[in-house]
Amino acid sequence: MAGHVSIHNVSRRFGAFAALNDVSLDIPAGELVALLGPSGSGKTTLLRIIAGLDFPDSGQVLINGEDNVARHPRERGVGFVFQHYALFRHMTVAGNVAFGLQVRPRGQRPSKAEIKARVAALLDLVQLGWLADRYPIELSGGQRQRVALARALAIEPRLLLLDEPFGALDTKVRKELGQWLRDLHHGQAITSLLVTHDQAEALELADRIVLMSQGKVEQIGTPAELYTRPASPFVLEFLGEANRIPCVIGEGGLALLAVSGHALAQSVEPGQAFASPGAVLTLYVRPHDLVLEARSDGPAVVRAIKVAGAFAKIELMLGELALTALTPLHRLPSLHLQEGSRARLIAAQGMSFSAAGAGGSVQFEAPRALVMA
Amino acid sequence: MQMASAKCVGLRRQGGVVNVIMITVALLFMVLFLLLPLITVFAQAFAGGISGYVASIVDPNTLSAIWLTLIVAAVALVVNVVFGLAASWCLARFRFPGRLALLTVLDLPFSVSPVVAGLMLVLLYGRQGWLGPWLEAHNLKIIFALPGMMIATIFVTLPFIARELIPLMEEQGADEEEAAILLGASGWQMFWRITIPKLRWGLLYGVLLSNARAMGEFGAVSVVSGNILGLTDTMSLDVKALYDGYNIVGSFAVASLLASLALVTLIAKTVLERQFLGRSTKEEVSA
Numbered sequence: 001m002a003g004h005v006s007i008h009n010v011s012r013r014f015g016a017f018a019a020l021n022d023v024s025l026d027i028p029a030g031e032l033v034a035l036l037g038p039s040g041s042g043k044t045t046l047l048r049i050i051a052g053l054d055f056p057d058s059g060q061v062l063i064n065g066e067d068n069v070a071r072h073p074r075e076r077g078v079g080f081v082f083q084h085y086a087l088f089r090h091m092t093v094a095g096n097v098a099f100g101l102q103v104r105p106r107g108q109r110p111s112k113a114e115i116k117a118r119v120a121a122l123l124d125l126v127q128l129g130w131l132a133d134r135y136p137i138e139l140s141g142g143q144r145q146r147v148a149l150a151r152a153l154a155i156e157p158r159l160l161l162l163d164e165p166f167g168a169l170d171t172k173v174r175k176e177l178g179q180w181l182r183d184l185h186h187g188q189a190i191t192s193l194l195v196t197h198d199q200a201e202a203l204e205l206a207d208r209i210v211l212m213s214q215g216k217v218e219q220i221g222t223p224a225e226l227y228t229r230p231a232s233p234f235v236l237e238f239l240g241e242a243n244r245i246p247c248v249i250g251e252g253g254l255a256l257l258a259v260s261g262h263a264l265a266q267s268v269e270p271g272q273a274f275a276s277p278g279a280v281l282t283l284y285v286r287p288h289d290l291v292l293e294a295r296s297d298g299p300a301v302v303r304a305i306k307v308a309g310a311f312a313k314i315e316l317m318l319g320e321l322a323l324t325a326l327t328p329l330h331r332l333p334s335l336h337l338q339e340g341s342r343a344r345l346i347a348a349q350g351m352s353f354s355a356a357g358a359g360g361s362v363q364f365e366a367p368r369a370l371v372m373a
Numbered sequence: 374m375q376m377a378s379a380k381c382v383g384l385r386r387q388g389g390v391v392n393v394i395m396i397t398v399a400l401l402f403m404v405l406f407l408l409l410p411l412i413t414v415f416a417q418a419f420a421g422g423i424s425g426y427v428a429s430i431v432d433p434n435t436l437s438a439i440w441l442t443l444i445v446a447a448v449a450l451v452v453n454v455v456f457g458l459a460a461s462w463c464l465a466r467f468r469f470p471g472r473l474a475l476l477t478v479l480d481l482p483f484s485v486s487p488v489v490a491g492l493m494l495v496l497l498y499g500r501q502g503w504l505g506p507w508l509e510a511h512n513l514k515i516i517f518a519l520p521g522m523m524i525a526t527i528f529v530t531l532p533f534i535a536r537e538l539i540p541l542m543e544e545q546g547a548d549e550e551e552a553a554i555l556l557g558a559s560g561w562q563m564f565w566r567i568t569i570p571k572l573r574w575g576l577l578y579g580v581l582l583s584n585a586r587a588m589g590e591f592g593a594v595s596v597v598s599g600n601i602l603g604l605t606d607t608m609s610l611d612v613k614a615l616y617d618g619y620n621i622v623g624s625f626a627v628a629s630l631l632a633s634l635a636l637v638t639l640i641a642k643t644v645l646e647r648q649f650l651g652r653s654t655k656e657e658v659s660a
């Protein structure tokens with residue numbers, strides 16, 4: 001039975017430093033949840049507390065309704081893939097994977113032949129069968145990560161905690177293993193919490209994303225929710241690039257803040273009034289929401305055009321404001337833009353947050369696009 | 374390695390006179406202070422021929438000294454291993470108030486002269502010592518007896534293993550132990566299957582060092598043993614006793630045995646060092 005994890009108001013301090021600050025989180029059984037956040041935000045600390053390797057100063061961690069601390073690790077059924085692998089250096093790859101089965105009490109221990117077969121199957125799964133007799137020192141970083149994964153899976157955990165398990169892998173293997181981890185969840189036999197730095201990976205694999213910052217949960221939601229309705233500028237900027245455009249609330253609605261002396265934008269009506277006229281705020285526009293039209297009298301100047309894969313990245317100056325736009329490569333010729341050409345900008349969609357940071361975000365969706373002309 | 378040898382080549386070409394002087398001085402000192410004395414020991418030991426040598430060794434007093442040395446060293450070894458593991462476990466794995474003080478105290482046997490160490494034991498356990506009356510009342514004899522010699526040897530060799538293990542444990546961290554626990558290992562299984570194998574080279578190295586010291590210890594043991602011939606004489610004490618009694622051949626025969634033990638230890642240490650260094654640098658990468 002997969003584990004249902006509920007974390008209630010967990011705090012953990014190291015000296016005066018709060019590594020976790022009142023974290024509450026619910027991970028339903030069978031879900032694959034990605035834990036995302038900048039370095040030092042407390043991801044590993046949270047994972048260790050869920051596993052029972054560390055203890056909260058206050059708060060509670062329940063797995064299937066039971067307090068984790070009370071149970072022996074053997075009965076917790078937690079598989080842990082350490083950020084730095086933590087492979088047993090004096091054991092072969094096969095020995096590492098077999099360990100969890102070999103240390104079971106006699107009654108529950110599979111026979112030697114069974115263990116051997118299980119280990120072989122697991123190593124095939126992570127495509128390392130041919131390295132079974134090597135020692136960890138003789139493996140590449142990516143191979144070590146896969147051994148760590150196989151070792152954690154050997155005990156058939158109901159909860160899998162993965163601390164950046166794919167960090168050292170190349171994109172192809174990373175995608176394969178990610179997909180494979182995804183598939184593991186179709187049977188609903190396992191719950192996973194996956195720490196990752198890679199927001200693309202989180203958006204693609206996870207049922208839900210937990211975004212952390214400075215020991216706090218910033219937002220919890222499905223990848224789509226986090227991407228389209230971020231709760232704060234931090235979330236918005238963490239999940240992909242965004243242009244910051246300073247604006248002021250004008251009489252008729254939102255206006256682009258004066259750049260080089262004169263107002264460049266025509267006013268548009270915000271979707272929702274959340275600040276009083278005259279208030280200054282920042283409008284966030286993702287590069288792919290910034291549409292360009294070549295105009296000799298346009299306010300923006302193209303500084304550089306860089307091709308990155310399927311997209312072209314266009315760097316612009318709007319007065320003193322540097323902006324980035326992203327356009328599919330095949331559409332670049334039809335834009336008739338070169339370095340130095342002038343353009344008019346249309347923000348097809350944008351977001352803003354009230355000064356208090358609370359809730360209010362505005363979306364400028366077509367046809368009420370923000371035109372900077 | 375390549376860098377080092379390249380450097381040597383450079384020096385060899387440019388060093389000239391300095392090289393010649395340095396090498397001569399080093400060789401001279403090695404021969405004068407290390408090699409010649411060692412040769413003398415063996416030469417003197419065999420001055421009376423093989424039969425004289427064997428006769429001095431099979432002397433009951435000498436045999437008893439050898440036996441005593443081995444017993445004392447063995448007991449000290451067991452205590453040192455247990456203490457070394459426990460102390461390094463506490464000091465390397467946990468941070469607590471007074472930890473630094475403990476680390477300093479651990480070095481005490483290194484900095485205190487062995488004779489002073491022996492005297493401290495006499496002051497504590499001797500007839501006039503703090504615990505003397507109580508020991509006497511319970512008919513326990515420590516000073517001028519085997520227990521005292523064991524305690525003295527343990528005192529001077531105590532830090533060797535712990536000092537070897539603490540940095541090793543700190544460098545290795547506890548990740549593997551944590552992984553073992555989460556995989557379902559009991560504390561006992563974790564200790565025997567993970568911790569001990571991880572530390573094995575350092576442990577063996579510490580064992581050799583402390584053992585060499587235990588067998589060769591003179592000062593502390595001399596103070597607490599009372600030099601009762603055939604009863605509380607270790608090999609080191611025996612060498613001096615025989616020498617003082619003008620039994621030169623006997624004295625050097627025992628000394629040659631001790632020297633041989635030391636040589637074997639040194640060779641074992643060198644072999645281990647190679648293994649250990651090679652391993653630990655490689656293992657560090659995987660950790």
Ligand SMILES: Nc1ncnc2c1ncn2[C@@H]1O[C@H](COP(=O)(O)OP(=O)(O)OP(=O)(O)O)[C@@H](O)[C@H]1O
Binds near residue numbers: 014040041042043044
């Ligand atoms: N044992 C410890 N003692 C003191 N501070 C600690 C300890 N463990 C973690 N911290 C601090 O707590 C904070 C959170 O650490 P944590 O390892 O959870 O970060 P993380 O989100 O996993 O970062 P990364 O993505 O770099 O792995 C960091 O600032 C770290 O310095």
Ligand SMILES: [Mg+2]
Binds near residue numbers: 043044045083163
């Ligand atoms: Mg981490």
